[in-house]
Amino acid sequence: MKIRKAGVIILRIVAAIIMLQTLYFKFSGAPESIYIFSTIGMEPWGRYMVGCMELVASVLLLIPKIYWLGGLLGMGLMAGALFFHFAFLGIEVQGDGGLLFAYAVIVFLASLVAVLDRKNDIPILKNLF
Secondary structure, three states: OHHHHHHHHHHHHHHHHHHHHHHHHHHHOOHHHHHHHHHOOOOOHHHHHHHHHHHHHHHHHOOHHHHHHHHHHHHHHHHHHHHHHHHHHOOOOOOOOOHHHHHHHHHHHHHHHHHHHOHHHOHHHHOOO
């Protein structure tokens, strides 16, 4: 039981760190971020909006009683990121070797674990499982 709890905490922290470290690139107008959001037709407003939502998701993932909210938001954001990778960007973006895609997958899965860990606290999921 303690190992599972520690695993969930580690995954929450990993997801939060990945999302937080990408904020610098979104908010500073790094060429990679501008390229990505221009390609999907959401530059600059989408870059700022996604960055703000990732900041909120990261903070929520670190709050013990409500981290499932961060998990839901993280899953939604990463589902969008994965969609855009598959539909417009490709797995590899500007020679990154698929790193951004891998980050999106990791954050999605870590967020899913956070949500499933607290499924009894989520009204709509409580009755499904």
